Amino acid sequence: MKILVINTGSSSIKYQLFEMEDHTVLAGGMVERIGEASSKITYKVYGENPQKTESNEVITDHKTGLLRVVSLLVDEKLGVIKDKSEVGAIGHRVVHGGEEFVKPAVIDDTVIKAIERNIPLAPLHNPSNIVGITVSREIFPNAKQVAVFDTAFHHTMPEKAYRYALPSDLYERYKIRRYGFHGTSHQFVSEAAASLLNRKLKDLNLITIHLGNGGSITAVKSGASIDTSMGMTPLEGLVMGTRSGDIDPAIPAFLTRNSEATIEDVDRMLNTRSGLKGICGKNDMREILAAADRGDKTSKLAVEMFCYRVKKYIGAYMAVLGRVDSLVFTAGIGEHSAEIRERICEDLEQIGIILDIDKNREKIQGNRELHSARSQVKILLIPTNEELKIALETHLLVSNDNI
Ligand code: AMP
Numbered sequence: 001m002k003i004l005v006i007n008t009g010s011s012s013i014k015y016q017l018f019e020m021e022d023h024t025v026l027a028g029g030m031v032e033r034i035g036e037a038s039s040k041i042t043y044k045v046y047g048e049n050p051q052k053t054e055s056n057e058v059i060t061d062h063k064t065g066l067l068r069v070v071s072l073l074v075d076e077k078l079g080v081i082k083d084k085s086e087v088g089a090i091g092h093r094v095v096h097g098g099e100e101f102v103k104p105a106v107i108d109d110t111v112i113k114a115i116e117r118n119i120p121l122a123p124l125h126n127p128s129n130i131v132g133i134t135v136s137r138e139i140f141p142n143a144k145q146v147a148v149f150d151t152a153f154h155h156t157m158p159e160k161a162y163r164y165a166l167p168s169d170l171y172e173r174y175k176i177r178r179y180g181f182h183g184t185s186h187q188f189v190s191e192a193a194a195s196l197l198n199r200k201l202k203d204l205n206l207i208t209i210h211l212g213n214g215g216s217i218t219a220v221k222s223g224a225s226i227d228t229s230m231g232m233t234p235l236e237g238l239v240m241g242t243r244s245g246d247i248d249p250a251i252p253a254f255l256t257r258n259s260e261a262t263i264e265d266v267d268r269m270l271n272t273r274s275g276l277k278g279i280c281g282k283n284d285m286r287e288i289l290a291a292a293d294r295g296d297k298t299s300k301l302a303v304e305m306f307c308y309r310v311k312k313y314i315g316a317y318m319a320v321l322g323r324v325d326s327l328v329f330t331a332g333i334g335e336h337s338a339e340i341r342e343r344i345c346e347d348l349e350q351i352g353i354i355l356d357i358d359k360n361r362e363k364i365q366g367n368r369e370l371h372s373a374r375s376q377v378k379i380l381l382i383p384t385n386e387e388l389k390i391a392l393e394t395h396l397l398v399s400n401d402n403i
Pocket of ligand 1: 211212213214241283284285286287331332333336337
């Protein structure tokens with residue numbers, strides 16, 4: 001079966017078409033700047049004869065964007081399928097499943113209504129995800145559609161970890177609690193870590209560290225998330241590309257009282273002008289590390305704060321888990337920056353974490369071990385693959401559903 005995985009943003013559609021027989025990607029890419037004067041379409045064919053095309057076109061809305069993707073997938077020269085009916089199912093990344101979704105769901109009108117009910121919890125993401133679902137139902141009326149939620153993996157957190165110490169009626173009335181995100185990634189790398197270690201996931205305690213433009217860290221006990229750094233929204237936790245992560249909750253009130261800023265301004269500032277960008281003006285870790293090397297003080301500080309926050313969470317989750325078998329680094333920074341991994345693991349020998357500096361610096365693709373033979377805690381690098389995980393979950397659900 002062929003499965004199309006779609007991740008719809010407010011002005012973008014990321015897509016990958018998988019062949020589920022061998023879990024390979026046939027084609028994938030992105031439509032960006034939907035609704036703007038000029039949109040960009042990227043289309044890549046994988047396999048024996050790889051090809052890549054990029055074009056700038058006018059794409060007025062998501063439906064036009066997805067139709068354009070379909071026209072590329074079936075194109076005589078560039079296409080990888082003959083007809084869109086070859087797409088057996090579609091997996092959608094949905095950011096917020098709230099308390100209603102603890103696992104992926106086959107999409108029907110009831111599921112769409114439930115995703116809509118969670119819009120107040122993810123006002124920037126869930127509306128776009130619904131647009132993606134609606135247009136792909138129109139374009140692929142015969143394919144089953146599945147929603148895979150970023151929050152679902154964390155539904156196993158105990159109440160003491162997911163509740164905020166706020167008046168209880170706020171939880172009951174508004175569902176204000178911690179949900180956690182990047183669940184698909186944390187789950188994918190946990191499973192891959194168990195295979196790499198040749199152990200059963202149920203016998204392992206892991207700390208999975210997703211460091212991309214967004215960042216989060218999760219304590220995984222026997223394959224289940226028991227705590228994670230992101231909260232009701234993805235703003236809580238680590239220092240991220242443009243998000244602050246943990247701050248004193250009194251700061252927004254202070255700012256609205258003592259500056260011209262409205263609460264909307266403060267919200268935007270915390271999400272888009274904070275984190276690494278707020279500290280040094282840049283959010284691409286490659287540029288920040290290069291500037292820090294040239295002696296730029298604010299870039300140095302940004303790197304220090306980024307690594308220090310991760311280190312603090314590792315300590316906290318070691319205490320929470322009691323015994324930790326492995327740390328798992330993943331996502332853009334976690335996979336590619338030996339320097340950041342080194343700084344995070346620095347001086348953790350006393351708690352059993354010892355990196356092998358040479359292994360850490362080797363430039364090898366794929367899953368690998370980075371710890372020294374003396375390290376009690378194994379340190380792994382596992383490239384994440386959220387799209388493949390969404391395809392696998394979709395496949396499982398539609399197969400069980402007797403498609
Ligand atoms: P992601 O959100 O997982 O795509 O990760 C994006 C982040 O990964 C950006 O901050 C990039 O700067 C960072 N990144 C990618 N490659 C490297 C690298 N070689 N060294 C440091 N950071 C990197």
